[in-house]
Amino acid sequence: MDHFVSSCKINNKNGYTSADTVSPGTPGTPASPSTTPMTRRSASPEDPDPAKPITDAPGAQAVRIGYVLRHLLTAGFAPESLRGALTMDSPGQVIFARGRRAWTGSDLVDWLMEASGGLVRSRQQACAMWQCLLEEGVILHVAGELPFLDSDAFYRFFMDTPPGGDPLPTQEEYEGAEDDLHDAIDVMNKRAPHATLRYILRKPPHERSDDDLEMVYDELMRIRALSHLGNSVRRELAHVIVFESHPKAGEVLFQQGDEGHSWYIILRGSVDVVIHGKGVVTTLAEGDDFGKLALINDAPRAASIVLREPNCHFLRVDKDHFNRILRDVEANTVRLKEHGQDVLVLEKISNAHSHFKYTVMAGTSQKMLEHLLETRLVGGGSGPNGQEISSMYGDPFLEDFLLTHIVFMPTQQLVSELARHYRIEPSPAQEHDFVLACKRRVVQFVNCWVHTVRHPVFDDPHSLAFLEELVGEVEQDAMTHPGLQEEASLMHHVTSQLRRYQEDRAAAAGQKWKLPPCGQPVAPFSNATSTRGRAVIRPSDDIIFRVYCADHTYCTLRCPVSSTAEHIKLSAADKLKLGPTEDLVLVEVRSSGERVVIADTDLSVPTGLGGLNARLFVAPREHIDALTPLPEQEGATEAMEMDLELFSMKELAYHMTLFDWDLFWSVHEYELLYKTFGRQSFNQITANLDVFLRRFNEIQYWVITEVCLATQLSKRVSVLRKMIKLAQYCRDFKNLNALFAIVMGLGNVAVSRLSLTWEKLPSKSRKLFTELEALIDPTRNHRAYRIAVGRLSPPVIPFMPLLIKDMTFTHEGNKTFQDGHLVNFEKMHMLAQTMRSIRNCRSRHLVLEPFSPKCEQDVKDYIASLRVIDNARTLSSLSQKLEPRRS
Numbered sequence: 051m052d053h054f055v056s057s058c059k060i061n062n063k064n065g066y067t068s069a070d071t072v073s074p075g076t077p078g079t080p081a082s083p084s085t086t087p088m089t090r091r092s093a094s095p096e097d098p099d100p101a102k103p104i105t106d107a108p109g110a111q112a113v114r115i116g117y118v119l120r121h122l123l124t125a126g127f128a129p130e131s132l133r134g135a136l137t138m139d140s141p142g143q144v145i146f147a148r149g150r151r152a153w154t155g156s157d158l159v160d161w162l163m164e165a166s167g168g169l170v171r172s173r174q175q176a177c178a179m180w181q182c183l184l185e186e187g188v189i190l191h192v193a194g195e196l197p198f199l200d201s202d203a204f205y206r207f208f209m210d211t212p213p214g215g216d217p218l219p220t221q222e223e224y225e226g227a228e229d230d231l232h233d234a235i236d237v238m239n240k241r242a243p244h245a246t247l248r249y250i251l252r253k254p255p256h257e258r259s260d261d262d263l264e265m266v267y268d269e270l271m272r273i274r275a276l277s278h279l280g281n282s283v284r285r286e287l288a289h290v291i292v293f294e295s296h297p298k299a300g301e302v303l304f305q306q307g308d309e310g311h312s313w314y315i316i317l318r319g320s321v322d323v324v325i326h327g328k329g330v331v332t333t334l335a336e337g338d339d340f341g342k343l344a345l346i347n348d349a350p351r352a353a354s355i356v357l358r359e360p361n362c363h364f365l366r367v368d369k370d371h372f373n374r375i376l377r378d379v380e381a382n383t384v385r386l387k388e389h390g391q392d393v394l395v396l397e398k399i400s401n402a403h404s405h406f407k408y409t410v411m412a413g414t415s416q417k418m419l420e421h422l423l424e425t426r427l428v429g430g431g432s433g434p435n436g437q438e439i440s441s442m443y444g445d446p447f448l449e450d451f452l453l454t455h456i457v458f459m460p461t462q463q464l465v466s467e468l469a470r471h472y473r474i475e476p477s478p479a480q481e482h483d484f485v486l487a488c489k490r491r492v493v494q495f496v497n498c499w500v501h502t503v504r505h506p507v508f509d510d511p512h513s514l515a516f517l518e519e520l521v522g523e524v525e526q527d528a529m530t531h532p533g534l535q536e537e538a539s540l541m542h543h544v545t546s547q548l549r550r551y552q553e554d555r556a557a558a559a560g561q562k563w564k565l566p567p568c569g570q571p572v573a574p575f576s577n578a579t580s581t582r583g584r585a586v587i588r589p590s591d592d593i594i595f596r597v598y599c600a601d602h603t604y605c606t607l608r609c610p611v612s613s614t615a616e617h618i619k620l621s622a623a624d625k626l627k628l629g630p631t632e633d634l635v636l637v638e639v640r641s642s643g644e645r646v647v648i649a650d651t652d653l654s655v656p657t658g659l660g661g662l663n664a665r666l667f668v669a670p671r672e673h674i675d676a677l678t679p680l681p682e683q684e685g686a687t688e689a690m691e692m693d694l695e696l697f698s699m700k701e702l703a704y705h706m707t708l709f710d711w712d713l714f715w716s717v718h719e720y721e722l723l724y725k726t727f728g729r730q731s732f733n734q735i736t737a738n739l740d741v742f743l744r745r746f747n748e749i750q751y752w753v754i755t756e757v758c759l760a761t762q763l764s765k766r767v768s769v770l771r772k773m774i775k776l777a778q779y780c781r782d783f784k785n786l787n788a789l790f791a792i793v794m795g796l797g798n799v800a801v802s803r804l805s806l807t808w809e810k811l812p813s814k815s816r817k818l819f820t821e822l823e824a825l826i827d828p829t830r831n832h833r834a835y836r837i838a839v840g841r842l843s844p845p846v847i848p849f850m851p852l853l854i855k856d857m858t859f860t861h862e863g864n865k866t867f868q869d870g871h872l873v874n875f876e877k878m879h880m881l882a883q884t885m886r887s888i889r890n891c892r893s894r895h896l897v898l899e900p901f902s903p904k905c906e907q908d909v910k911d912y913i914a915s916l917r918v919i920d921n922a923r924t925l926s927s928l929s930q931k932l933e934p935r936r937s
Contacts, residue, residue: 100197103187104295105361108208114187115234121205121219121227123153123161152192152206155199162206167820173200175335180205180237182245184324197249217737236820243833251293251365263288271880272831273365275315275339275865277863280411280876282397283379290371293317294364296357303355309349310344312366318841319362324354333358345372356920363473384408386417391419392872410447412872415459419467422451427491450875450882452502453719456732457579457866457881458873461507465516468492472520477511486533493524493537500544504721521545542557561589563611565595565656569663569687569917570740571748572656586716587611587657587737595623595656597636597666600676611657612735616650622668635665637674641683641921645674654735662747662920663687667830684924686755689917690908693754697909699772703779704901706749707847712787715846719885724879726857743850746791752916757804758928766932767810770796774819781822783898786839793822800922800929807933809863846891856884 108116153161170176179858181198183189190211191197192204209216221228247269250262258266266288270276276284294314296303302312320335331353334340344351367375382398394413395721410418426448426846455464472492474486496517500507507513520539528538574585575594589612596617597602605625607617619636628634638646640661648655656666663683669676692916719738729736753773777792795801798818802808808816827834832852839848864877919925 062593081405091698093109100210100249101184101191101195104185104248104293104297104363105187106297108188112183112186113235114230115237116183116207116209116229117223117787118227119183120209122149122165122231124218142223151210152204154202154204156201158205159200161865162235165231167684167817169233169235169239169824169873170480175239175242176200176618178242178246178249179235180450181249182241185245185248197252222276230349232817232820234825237608239820239824240827240829243827244829247433248293248363255289266291268833268836270861271637273315274337274863280379280397281879282382283375286375286378287367291365293493294366296362296364297360301355301357301359301477302923303357303534304341304351304479306351306354308351309348310341310369310854311369311374313339313342313345314355315339317363317365319360321362322356322357322358322877325352327355342372344899345369353852374913378551383411386413389415392629392869395872397722409445410875412868412875414871415455415873416467418451418873418875419459419464420471423471423488423491423495424450425882427494437657446879446882446886450500450879452499452884453885454723454878457723457727457878460513461510465512468495469516469519472523474897480825486531488525488536489524489534493520493534493540496520497540497544500547503720504718505551506718514548517544517548521529558585558588561585561591563591563593563657565659566688567596568682569918571744572737573780573915587735587741589654589735593656595666597626597668598639598680599626599628599667599671599674600678611654611737613653613655615648615652616649618655618666619650619668626668627848628668633670633672634668635671635674637669637677638664639677640664641679642923643679645677647674649730651730653733654737654740655735657735657923658740659744662744684918686759686922687918689915690912691917692908692912694769694772694846696905697912699775701901701909702913703776703783703785704898705789705897705906706776706913707780707783707785708896709910709913710742710745710788710847711845713745715785715892717742717888717890722853722857722885725854726861739850742787745786747920748916749788749791750795750798751918753792754798754800754925755917757796757801757807757918758919758925758932761932763806763810766804766807770801770811771805771815774815774936775820778818778820781825784845786841786849787837787847788833789822790826790849790851792883793826797823798925800925803929804933817911844894845890845896848887848891853884853888857881860884 065646150271155177158180159173162176162179163170163173170179177198183362184191184198184205187208189198189205189207192206193377196203247265250258250266253262267285270284270287270291276287279287304319307326314337316334318335318336320333322330323332323334323340325331344347361843379397384396384398385392386396387392390414394417395411396408399407399409399413411420413421419920426445440629455461459467472489474485474488474613476482521544524534524538524541529536564575565572572587572593589610592608593606593611594606596604596606603626605622607618607621607625609621617638619634620631622628622636623625623631623634623909636648636650636655638648638659638661640646641663644661648661652658659666665683667677716738718738720734721736722730724734725736725739756769757766757773760769773792773796775795777789780786780788780792788814819891823836825838826832832849833853835849839846860870860877860880864880865874866877868874917929
């Protein structure tokens with residue numbers, strides 16, 4: 051009793067006022083504003099309270115969820131041990147009694163995990179789900195003082211607030227709640243990550259754990275208004291930034307002329323910027339920020355900020371923290387100048403585990419390379435087994451430089467600088483040891499370069515010529531300088547790698563590919579499907595494909611994969627006798643009728659078609675609108691006809707994972723850079739990445755196609771059940787790319803609208819699908835997926851479209867150069883982080899327990915080229931015929 055009284059703090063002078071934000075009402079109806087005692091100031095609260103609701107009244111959906119859970123808890127669904135109650139005999143006093151009106155946090159967590167049927171797998175997840183109800187005021191701590199905790203603190207539903215509360219549920223209400231429980235848990239599960247983040251942001255800064263700070267930092271990395279800030283600034287902001295909500299439209303956040311106290315970033319909603327005499331001068335929306343100028347200039351607010359809509363959410367940084375962070379950043383920044391200009395910007399590292407005191411934020415490419423050679427590569431020998439020196443101390447500067455240098459320092463320039471450093475001539479003031487140290491560092495750099503980047507180093511003619519020269523020079527220097535023996539050994543290791551690579555290239559010489567005419571994916575020209583995945587598409591490989599005219603006549607071309615669109619256009623025009631070529635264009639025509647003009651400078655065109663069932667056309671520019679899809683484009687791609695009932699889904703997932711892994715293994719990390727910045731900029735192909743990205747779309751539309759082509763209801767239910775099972779096995783095999791494709795296919799409107807089919811699906815399959823859907827939930831930038839994949843050990847096949855999105859977001863949200871001449875290396879670090887995640891996924895080879903199927907070759911042939919309809923109009927029509935829209 052003493053512990054309970056203590057935890058409730060019954061002497062709270064505010065009694066229940068702060069918690070009772072919702073009065074008793076009918077199910078699904080939020081309390082009216084007149085009955086809500088809590089009011090809000092227009093000014094921002096100095097310390098957000100994680101125990102208080104963020105809205106004046108909960109939304110209708112949250113209220114309904116509250117009634118579902120409360121009905122089940124109070125109608126005997128919970129075990130006897132979970133039935134506690136609270137009654138109030140006078141204001142400010144709480145007396146514990148036997149009944150059914152309040153529960154401890156631990157009991158609620160226990161009950162939710164049991165009631166969810168396995169969908170809620172951890173206590174942490176359950177706490178987050180209850181927190182999302184607490185922040186809307188659906189549940190309340192009995193004294194309104196605690197956020198949701200997995201402890202013996204007591205909570206009650208808003209409809210059970212004193213003095214009497216709502217009556218207990220009827221049998222009919224209880225049965226209805228049972229039917230709605232699964233949907234309620236699904237909604238709570240989707241809201242939980244958002245609620246967790248808001249709870250952290252409402253904590254006092256000193257109470258945030260390291261995991262809390264990492265979650266906030268990850269969120270700040272995705273906010274557009276902060277994209278120009280360095281990573282160290284964002285890490286500092288993670289400690290002090292707070293969440294703030296304002297429920298009422300028309301509320302004035304601050305007035306023009308007020309003293310500036312805070313900087314704001316809009317998380318949700320929009321605001322009007324109002325200036326006296328001018329009215330609304332602009333509107334700011336999610337991702338925008340305001341209020342910073344007054345803090346920087348220490349001046350009054352230049353405009354008023356008025357909320358345009360209800361329930362606006364903000365992130366807020368107060369003035370003292372803002373000024374301190376800017377001051378600390380400047381104090382921890384070192385700028386090296388040459389001829390009056392910055393050439394290198396360093397920032398002090400706060401990580402006590404790092405071997406280095408400073409990390410690079412920006413610099414000229416030459417100065418960064420010089421700094422790297424002097425500080426990240428020792429002059430007296432290499433690291434163990436020739437590994438990257440810097441990685442031993444947790445500093446990624448060397449690897450980030452190697453992974454991204456092609457963006458700011460082309461290979462020709464890099465090898466020229468390396469040659470200059472190796473061949474440095476000693477001056478009278480320089481000792482002999484200094485020259486030896488320079489040579490050692492260059493050799494160690496080259497060894498790390500080959501180890502990190504691999505084949506592109508051997509493919510580039512400039513780096514290849516430099517390696518051959520360097521091998522001879524190091525061998526010659528080692529004979530006169532015994533201190534270079536270890537470096538000579540490293541160069542022998544490099545040359546052996548080069549020799550093996552050249553032998554592999556010679557063995558694959560003359561490799562040909564085809565883009566089949568009936569919508570199938572790019573494949574080897576021969577029928578040897580066993581080598582399909584392991585073969586890497588190279589720029590010099592030939593590819594055979596068709597190019598059509600407006601009248602659907604065509605020619606067949608054989609060109610190198612690296613051919614430009616202009617070369618393809620001119621070759622097709624010559625074969626098709628199209629006459630003058632000045633006004634011709636190459637066009638991709640998709641099954642939907644969409645036409646995409648391909649730039650003359652684009653490369654690897656046949657492998658990069660955006661539509662699964664697309665075709666290449668050549669036509670005069672003025673005739674583009676007359677181009678129409680081929681009749682067969684609206685139907686399914688040509689594929690092996692087999693009944694899914696013949697396959698075990700585990701067997702299908704097994705071979706699908708092996709096939710997808712081979713495609714993923716063929717993608718080099720550089721291809722992400724080529725795609726992000728434009729392959730024309732590097733004169734490089736992205737064929738392997740294009741084929742892997744197409745695979746995602748192929749699986750997604752295959753799922754939709756198979757469901758929509760199943761005309762019998764029982765057959766359709768069977769296909770649906772098998773697809774959900776296939777997704778589960780792909781998850782078990784860590785093929786997350788296929789998992790996303792299957793679940794997104796099942797979520798397509800042509801499938802999701804088939805209500806009769808879904809109703810016939812076994813409840814076990816529906817629960818499994820809900821669980822898989824939660825994993826691919828895109829909210830908070832796919833937070834659920836990122837957390838899940840972070841817990842997996844390699845090998846993993848990641849969700850590649852999200853990695854492409856991350857690269858694009860980083861590129862478009864951050865300048866490549868600062869002040870016109872300094873490389874923004876913080877951008878390079880973020881790009882390298884994404885590229886490094888691919889390296890980590892492939893850091894171990896895929897080894898699956900061998901499967902012993904009866905029809906192994908049939909399965910392999912089936913998954914290599916799936917039957918696909920990618921025309922949304924056709925799929926919608928098929929879906930409507932299966933289950934016509936109800937009037």
